[in-house]
Each structure stands twice: as structure tokens, then as C-alpha cells.
Amino acid sequence: MRIQFRLNGRPVAVDVPPGRRLLDLLREDLGLIGTKEGCGEGECGACTVVVDGKPRLACLTAAVQVEGKDVLTIEGLSEAGQLDPLQEAFIETAGVQCGFCTPGLVMAAYALLRENPRPTRDEVRAYLSGNLCRCTGYAQVVEAVLRAAEKACPR
Amino acid sequence: MARVKAPVEEAEQVVGKAAPRLDAEAKVRGQARYADDLSFPGMLYGKAIRSDRPHARILRLDLSQVAAHPKVACVVTPKDIPGENVVPIIYRDMPLLANGVVRYVGEPIALLAAETREAAVEAAALAQVAYEDLPAVFDPLEATRPGAPQVAVPAAAEGGNVFNHMVIRKGDVERGFAEADVVVAGEYRVGYQEHAYLEPQGVIAVPEDSGITVYGTLQCPFYVQNAVAAVMGFPLAKVRIVQTATGGGFGGKEDVPSHLAAMAAVLAWKAGRPVKLVLPRDEDIATTSKRHPGLVRYRTGAKRDGTLTAVEVEFYYNAGAYQTLSSAVLWRGLIHAAGPYRIPHVKVDGYSVATNTVPCGAFRGFGSPQVIFAHESQMDELARELGMDPLVLRHKNALRVGDETATGQRLTESVGLPEAIGRARELSHWDELQDEVAAFNAQERFRRRGLGASTVMYGVGMGAKAPLLDKAGAYLKLEADGSVTLAVGTTEMGQGAQTVLAQIAAEGLGVPLASVQVAPVDTSRVPDSGPTVASRTTTVQGMAVLDAAEKLRARIVGAAMEMLGCPKVVPGDGRFHDARDPTRSVSLAEIARWMWAHNWDMAASGWAEARPVDWDAKTGLGNAYFVYAYACHIAEVEVDLLTGETRVTRFWAVHDSGKIVNPETARGQVIGGIAQGIGYALMEELPAEGGRILYPTFTAYHIPTAMDMPDEFVVEFVEASYSGGPFGAKGLGEVPLMASHAAVANAISAATGTRLRAYPATPERVLDLIGRGA
Ligand code: FES
Ligand code: FES
Helix, strand or coil, X not given: CEEEEEECCEEEEEECCCCCEHHHHHHHHCCCCCCCCXXXXXXXXXXXXXXXXXXXXXXXXXXXXXXXXXXXXXXXXXXXXXXXXXXXXXXXXXXXXXXXXXXHHHHHHHHXXXXXXXXXXXXXXXXXXXXXXXXXXXXXXXXXXXXXXXXXXXX | CCCCCCCCCCCCCCCCCCCCCCCHHHHHCCCCCEHHHCCCXXXXXXXXXXXXCCCEEEEEEECHHHHHCCCEEEEECHHHCCCCCCCCCCCCCCCCCCCCEECCCCCXXXXXXXXXXXXXXXXXXXXXXXXXXXXXXXXXXXXXXXCCCCCCCHHHCCECCEEEEEEEEECCHHHHHHHCCEEEEEEEEECCECCCCCCCCEEEEEEECCEEEEEECCCCHHHHHHHHHHHHCCCHHHEEEEECECCCCCCCCCCHHHXXXXXXXXXXXXXXXXXXXXXCHHHHHHHCCCECCEEEEEEEEECCCCXXXXXXXXXXXXXXXXXXXXXXXHHHHHHHCCCCECCCEEEEEEEEEECCCCCCCCCCCCCHHHHHHHHHHHHHHHHHHHCCCHHHHHHHHECCCCCECCCCCECCCCCCHHHHHHHHHHHHCHHHHHHHHHHHHHHCCCXXXXXXXXXXXXXXXXXXXXXXXXXXXXXXXXXXCCCEEEEECCCXXXXXXXXXXXXXXXXXXXXXXXXXEECCCECCCCCCCCCCCCCCHHHHHHHHHHHHHHHHHHHHHHHHHHHHCCCCEEEECCEEEECCCCCCEEEHHHHHHHHHHCCCCCEEEEEEECCCCEEECCCCEEECCCCEEEEEEEEEEEEECCCCCEEEEEXXXXXXXXXXXXXXXXXXXXXXXXXXXXHHHHCCXXXXXXXXXXXXXXXXXXXXXXXXXXXXXXXXXXXXXXXXXXXXXXXCCCHHHHHHHHHHHHHHHHHHCCCCCECCCCHHHHHHHHHHHC
């Protein structure tokens, strides 16, 4: 099946079998390995991408579902080489350890800040509660998101 | 001559600073390459065909339909293994592929490689296996009874199913209990804990250059090299292991990658093509190692004033079907069983027992969290009996310099425990906090808060169980432009080792951190550096890096002196200055260029070996570890009396790990370890029945989310310097997990007014506790 959508700001057209997961389309067919598979069953959030501004789990999304949509992956966040403030903040606060959860967390946080540019600490924690991280204990991750929000729209 | 102020050399410039992680940028960009991110031309997908019986003889293995699948490239049974059918770990009892008998559900029987991942899964389901079931046993106590089915391979067991029985006999416990005014006793139980590293296990074996290279997510490349060489029948030099970016390990990637890599290597060799073997999450949870379930019995005696007189411990760990790391796990549990306290009379008996279950292995804390739950519960029970403040009781008995540990080891330096307890007390405002909690409880009807403390010690490094592994090599190369390449043999798995080691290199060389690059770990670059475990990397690998740095620095300084024509130079601002006239200086880049142009040797290798340890297996006495790290944690929890739900609301953690090389990554280690401890105490539960893990998914196995974490964290370090570590550093990685769960457990007991004696404290268990306590 031929589908067309925007990927990281650019139009793409690909052939996919109807059952193919968005995750496999991204990672295996398009070589965008930044999006990770941690569980394949919608529980860990490592595969989070942003579709039309909303966080989506690429392991539970059929590729054909993004027909006509706007898909943003971790690679698209810093496409001109310039890091997104969120990425910078994750580096500054040491919100990254093994890094396997990081692309998913960053994308979820990106969607959060679009919806709610100045979230409270508890709002950040609640929004990110679908993204598992086994390394950090989340404190420095939450700090990173708050710091990026502060930078983008200082009070 | 006028005194010129030379750039400071005394104070450390890079060590002790919160430098950003070297690997962070690639990781936030999604550019770091983990095992499943790598592909090779012609690559196949491997899959193991696994036993679905806990104990059975294999009567017939029919793989004809598997082999006939159009997308299957090759099939492997034990007779296709070119070398030995063994995964050598500490013992050699575990075959790569079951040898006629399967001993646990999930044990690999045969292998296949197919053109696609999907085809591999499809084909594996076509295997026909006929079994004759054998009697099986799943409980370690039952497995030790006479007449129990024999699970352990006899050559790997001390007797029957007891893999190992280890003891400590210090003083005379009966006398110690006779001298006690108060004795408390209890039995404590814990189940599995699953590592739940976010990146599942994965390797890719690539046949090349008349040997084999394996890329993978792993902690211990030299273990993997050894295992692959054994199954291939190759000399070690024909086996190269390259670590990919590794998405968490926590011990789960200590021994398991050896098994996977050996499977992938045999497949790749037979197929003549690269083979990727990545475990789906359910297969990973169901078939790879976990924290040992344990049953721990304690008796603790003390004088009226709180002075400990005796401790007696008996504990059983369910090892699973094969030895893997159980003997080492048991040993660490044994040495840590009595806690960080001064106790004249100690008797400990630890048993690791074979059952028809998945082999358990290494998990952060390595056999110590189970006994820590028990000893820290005992301390609180004792405090209650004595009417003493639990922190005061701990402080009173805490080890100090000059004291003897439970194994009779005299501590000669670097014991920051009393200070850590004192600091935790101050930071938490312990006394006011008690009042606050009491006031809350007085006014709430259906919620109770509780405070809990814990103190732990941690023997850094391999200790006297495996001193031959406590070494490390490093290689430092000054490039012609002044940048520096560092190669080490221990791995980055998220803990921040790479950054810390680069900081040590930069400090040792007197160069800015930004000039140091760390190469991917590759067994062909440095000598066998032992495993990346036991919180030993900063200390032992750090000393090797420092050794290399000092050698290379001597040459850099020599070159700078020749260039400047002066007898002494000092570093500063990335340059080397004439000590007599600091305005005259050369940059590292200029020095490197000069060395290159004068054909100087621009590389140095470093080596380090841990300080000697000794231990007597008969008495259990000796200098078990070269140094210990310590911690004191305090947790506040809130229990909902109606639902049984528990939340950890606030947390204070004070650690002595000697000099902290990077405070920011160290803080991350502490908070991350606390999270895993909260999970262990509150929610992580992996039920099994008949040797089968019932629900091997993240849907059923809950680890903490951001919502489960305390609202407030205070983390601090007291740095009791260790003379055998780089700049005074000891180990840290495992300690936070070890201390945290016990503080949470004690807080729950305080909140509910009863005693939690089994993990995890799920709402049902807490309701049950409240029912009994009320
Ligand atoms: S891989 Fe999609 S949620 Fe885990
Ligand atoms: S950093 Fe390792 S899982 Fe989040």
C-alpha cells in the first residue's frame, strides 16, 4: 500500500504492507533508528514519536495510519544541527543515562510543551508517566523539562 | 628572583566537577547506536528454540519443518557446535544448548537463523520436540530435602541441589546471645526482581577475518570473548567483542550476553553470514537472569544500651537450574549479611540452591539487598524493643576506622558511615520530622505517614571471591593535533563511567576534558580488564587510566620542557607554562605536533590491580574487600489505609563513596538506584508457577514511573578519601539501590505499626499488614 505523509518536515511516499508498524517503517525501511523499541506492546514509551502534535507510540501505530499526517521523530528535532532546548536541557541536567528511553522521553516532553508551555512539576510527572526510564529515577528528567520550559517562555 | 605565581596545580581541575556526560549529545539526538540499531550486509535474524518444560528428557527433536521453511538459512543443534557445548561462567555446568535434558522452562534446545525477524519467529514455532517429563522442584527449601529431584549438575554442586553453602564463624554466637539483654528474630522473604533495562538483550555475530566479531549490548566484553572462543573452539585472539551503546545493564548484562553471543556466533559461523539475535521483551523477561528470590532468617542480640552482641543468619537463595553467577552472589550476600555494624559474635550460613527455574544472576547489589532487607528490619525491631531512636541505634553500632567487620577485617581508613548518619539526620531534620509525621497521623483518619532509615556498607570490587578479575588496562594516545583518545576495558552502560574515566584521564594529563575522546570498548584494544561490575570501574579502571595518564604526561611535560628550554613546566588553561615565567607557554596541540615531528612515542598503556584481599572459606574470616562504601538513607512514606497504596513522599540519601569524580552523574546514580529500590520494596513482582514466569511483560511487571517517585530528594556525599582509588574515589553504583528499599520497608512498618516481612509491599500485602497490626 502506498502512503504519503510528512516526516520531519519533508514529504515522503512509501509502500508498506497494511500490517506494518510505524516503528518498523521508521527504523527498518527509512533508517531512522533514533526511535527505540523497548517492549513492542505499548508499555514503555521508548518508541514515542509526535504525530500532528500529539505523542504516539510507534509500536502500536500502523504505518498506514499516518497517511497525510505530520510525523516528527527525534532526528527531526535537531535537524538543522541545532539542538532543541529540550535536548540541551537533558544534557545540562544529566537527564540522560543509558539513553535508551531518551528519544521517547524527549518527544513526549516536546508534545507536552506544545500543549502546555509552562507545566508544573506535577504536570510534567503525570504527562511523562507513560515513559519508563530504569536508570535516572526521573528527577533529572523532570528538571530538564522544567528548565527547557523556563528557557522557552521565561516568567 | 621574584616569586611568580604559577597556575594552580594543587586543586583538581576536572575531577570533582559536574562535567556534562560525553555521550549525552549523541543520545539526545537519537544517534547513539544500540545493538538493534546496527545492521550488516547479508544479516540474518537468529532465534532460539526453547524448552517449554521445567525438567524433562528430550526424546526426539525434529527440526525438519523448521529447516524446510523457505526463509530459514540455517539450523543449529548441539552437534553443530564447533567447540564445546558450554557457557563457561564460574562453573561449566550450563550447556549452550540443552544436552538431552532440559532443566528450566526457556532453556535453549536448538537455534535457527532466518532472512527476517518475522520468519525466525514463525519457523521456531515449527519445531517438534518430544519430551519425557522428569520430576521437578521449584522451591529451594524443598530442593534441599532428601529425595528431591536432582536438578544441579553434580560436578557443580557441593551436595544434592546445594550449589554452595558458605559460612562466617566469628566469636561465639551463643555467648553473644547470652550476653544480650534483648533478642529479636524474624524471617524475611523476597521474590524475583527483573532488571527491566530499557534496551533488551541483543548481539550481532559477524564472521570475518578468519575469526568472529560480536557486537552487542553488554557489560563484560572479556566474559563474552571467553564464552565465544569456547563454543567456537577458537583461540581468544580470533574472537573480538565490541560493545555497542548499552541501554542499561544493572547486572542483567553481566553473564547473559555470553550465552546470547555464543548462540549467535555458532549460527553466524554455520551460515557464513552475520546473525542478529535481539530478544523480544517477553523472551527477555522469561528466560534471562534476575535477582535471586530469598528466604532469610535472623536473630540479633543487643545490650540494654543498644550495643550489638550477636547476629545469627541463615539464608537461602533460589539459584535456578545452573550455577551461572550464584556462588559469587551468595558470597557477597554472606559478607554483607551482618550489616555495617560492630558485632563481636557472628554466625552466618548461606545456601544457594538449584531448582528447575530460570538461572538467577547479577543484579545491582548482587546478593546483598535480600539480606539488607532483613538486617535493617532487625535494627528497627531492635530499636523498638529497646525504645531507642533507630538512627541513634545505628550510629552507636556503626563501623568506624579501627573497627573489625563481621569477617574480622580491621578497617584502616575511609569509613564515612558515622558521618553519613549524622548528616542524614541533619538534612532530614529527623527530630522535627518525627513530630511532623506524628501530627499528620493524629489528624488524618485514613492516611498514615511513616519514617524509615537504613544504613549499609558495600565491599567495592570483586573481593576475595574473585581477586583475579580485579584488574584493568587502559590505553591513552595523544593524537598529532593535541586531542586524546582513551581506550578502556570496562563499559559504559548508562552509569556514566565513560565520562568519569575521561575526567580522570584529563586530570592526570593536565589537559581539558574536552580534548579527551573515549573509544568504544573493544577486546582487541586493551588487556582483559575484568568485568564491569561490583562498582569497581571508577576505582580500579580509574587507577589504570591514571597510570597511563601519568606515563603519557611525563612525556608531554618532557616535550614541553624541551620546547620551552626550561627545567619545569606547570599546566593551566589547557597549556603548559614555564614554571619560572608563566607567560611563556605552549599549547597541548603545539606539544603534540612537536612530539609527532620528533618521532616520539605518543601513547601509553596503564595497568591497575586492586589491593590484595584474603579470606578463609572454613571460618569465613579475612580481608574480604579492599575498601567499603557506605550510605544512610531516610524515607518518608504515606500509606492509604483504605486502599493499601503506599507512596514514597520524601527521601534523603547520604553516601560515602570517597571522592566524587562527577557530582552530577553521581547524583543520577543515587536517584536512579533509589527508584529501583522503591520498585523492589513496593511493586516489582514476577509471579511464577511450575517454573514458568506467568506474565513476562511490562504490562504485568511494574517498575516505577515518574509518578511513583518522591516529591522531594536530598542527596549528599560525605567523602571519606580512599588512598587506593584515583583521587580518593571508591565505588558508588550499587549502593543507592541497596540502601533505599530497606528505608522504604522500615517506613512502611512505622506507618502501619506492624512489621513488613516480605516484598513487595503491594496494596494487598499492606492491607493485610494493617489488618494484622490494628
Ligand atoms: S516499544 Fe512502544 S511502548 Fe514500548
Ligand atoms: S536513561 Fe536508561 S532507561 Fe532512561
